[in-house]
Amino acid sequence: MRPLRCAEWRVVTTKTADSFTDLELAAQSAAGDVAAFERLYELHRRRVYSLCLRMLGNATDAEDMTQEVFLQVFRKIGTFRGEAAFTTWLHRLVVNQVLMHWRKQGVRLEETTEEGDMSEVARPRPLPMLDRIALEQAIRKLPPGYRLVFLLHDVEGYEHEEIAAMLGCSVGTSKSQLHKARLKLRHLLRGGG
Amino acid sequence: MSCAKHQDRLSDYIDGLLSERERLELERHLRECRSCRTICEDLIVICQLSRELPDYEPSPQLWERIAAAIAAETAPSTRVRRFRMRPAFAMAAALMIAVLAGALLRFRPLGPESQEASLPAAAQWNVLSPSLLEIQPTGLILAHKPTIDREIVEQRIEALERHIRQRRPLWDAETEACFRRSLEVVERSLAHCRQELERNPEDAVLRELYFAALKAKLEVLKRFSEL
Numbered sequence: 001m002r003p004l005r006c007a008e009w010r011v012v013t014t015k016t017a018d019s020f021t022d023l024e025l026a027a028q029s030a031a032g033d034v035a036a037f038e039r040l041y042e043l044h045r046r047r048v049y050s051l052c053l054r055m056l057g058n059a060t061d062a063e064d065m066t067q068e069v070f071l072q073v074f075r076k077i078g079t080f081r082g083e084a085a086f087t088t089w090l091h092r093l094v095v096n097q098v099l100m101h102w103r104k105q106g107v108r109l110e111e112t113t114e115e116g117d118m119s120e121v122a123r124p125r126p127l128p129m130l131d132r133i134a135l136e137q138a139i140r141k142l143p144p145g146y147r148l149v150f151l152l153h154d155v156e157g158y159e160h161e162e163i164a165a166m167l168g169c170s171v172g173t174s175k176s177q178l179h180k181a182r183l184k185l186r187h188l189l190r191g192g193g
Numbered sequence: 194m195s196c197a198k199h200q201d202r203l204s205d206y207i208d209g210l211l212s213e214r215e216r217l218e219l220e221r222h223l224r225e226c227r228s229c230r231t232i233c234e235d236l237i238v239i240c241q242l243s244r245e246l247p248d249y250e251p252s253p254q255l256w257e258r259i260a261a262a263i264a265a266e267t268a269p270s271t272r273v274r275r276f277r278m279r280p281a282f283a284m285a286a287a288l289m290i291a292v293l294a295g296a297l298l299r300f301r302p303l304g305p306e307s308q309e310a311s312l313p314a315a316a317q318w319n320v321l322s323p324s325l326l327e328i329q330p331t332g333l334i335l336a337h338k339p340t341i342d343r344e345i346v347e348q349r350i351e352a353l354e355r356h357i358r359q360r361r362p363l364w365d366a367e368t369e370a371c372f373r374r375s376l377e378v379v380e381r382s383l384a385h386c387r388q389e390l391e392r393n394p395e396d397a398v399l400r401e402l403y404f405a406a407l408k409a410k411l412e413v414l415k416r417f418s419e420l
């Protein structure tokens with residue numbers, strides 16, 4: 001982070017804790033200000049935890065991973081320079097944790113099961129009334145690779161280029177994983193296994 | 194183009210990633226094909242609802258856990274600061290003991306006969322002990338029941354030496370050098386006392402000095418065992 005000039009510094013110091021940007025809070029955290037880091041945690045804990053929860057499927061594992069992610073954040077906060085949005089930087093750390101978790105468990109992204117041809121030529125049957133809970137449950141049943149791309153794109157709002165960078169895959173892979181995830185979800189929500 | 198080919202493009206269509214030509218081509222098919230249109234509508238519903246999924250709240254204790262983990266992680270750095278102070282401190286204490294032991298041995302009347310003729314050991318000790326107590330940075334109390342205390346101190350020294358043997362490979366060079374220097378001073382002082390005690394086994398002052406040197410060794414070991 002470039003050093004603040006005097007005038008800027010005055011502006012910063014008159015801000016309330018709530019109006020500090022992520023970048024400012026990150027700089028303060030890097031300087032050892034735990035209160036600033038707690039504020040960063042307050043601002044981002046829900047998104048991190050929710051992604052972990054949807055990826056792992058249970059609260060205990062999700063909290064453990066959230067803790068690990070924020071510890072990583074604390075260790076690496078000095079390397080955050082604000083080139084990307086803080087949330088992108090943060091989500092990259094979450095994705096790394098998720099991938100590491102899978103590696104430990106022997107889950108491989110490539111092993112996502114192909115669902116065969118999910119295209120429909122037969123008589124179309126519309127989706128039943130869709131509610132949040134049904135959707136959450138269906139997301140949980142997605143193969144891990146599909147789930148991660150789906151969550152990052154459709155829930156977290158990342159672009160394929162960003163997802164490809166996070167996962168170390170091609171944009172094409174991200175696109176095809178997303179499409180397969182959506183089709184699989186539709187299949188699950190229509191009562192398919 | 195087959196329905197399957199059109200369906201492959203549905204996600205890119207929904208996300209606005211198709212070229213103008215591809216988009217028009219797909220829209221023409223969707224108008225004609227009810228099956229593909231239904232899938233497209235379903236995917237749109239799924240995408241919309243996904244965007245509106247709420248975030249969940251972790252338990253309020255999670256921050257405490259994270260803060261504790263951060264504190265535990267940052268603790269070693271405060272330890273580093275502490276152990277940079279402590280070896281020097283321990284060495285100073287050891288040096289004081291050694292210097293005093295040397296001084297006492299040099300200036301006290303030598304030989305059992307002359308000792309008997311001079312002040313009783315306790316009285317001699319009393320003359321010297323206030324200054325000794327003053328310079329003990331760790332507040333070693335030298336008035337004690339020698340035999341029992343010495344056994345306890347010796348046992349503790351053994352335990353600490355075992356502990357240090359395990360930890361020592363992890364020390365940096367500076368700590369290792371400091372430990373060697375401190376221990377060398379104390380051991381020299383202990384050897385000196387032992388040597389004199391062999392000649393005068395009943396000498397109370399020598400025993401006190403020996404015990405003080407043992408305690409100095411204990412202090413050194415204690416400080417380095419915390420690293």
Ligand SMILES: [Zn+2]
Pocket residue numbers: 195196197199222226227228229230
């Ligand atoms: Zn069709």
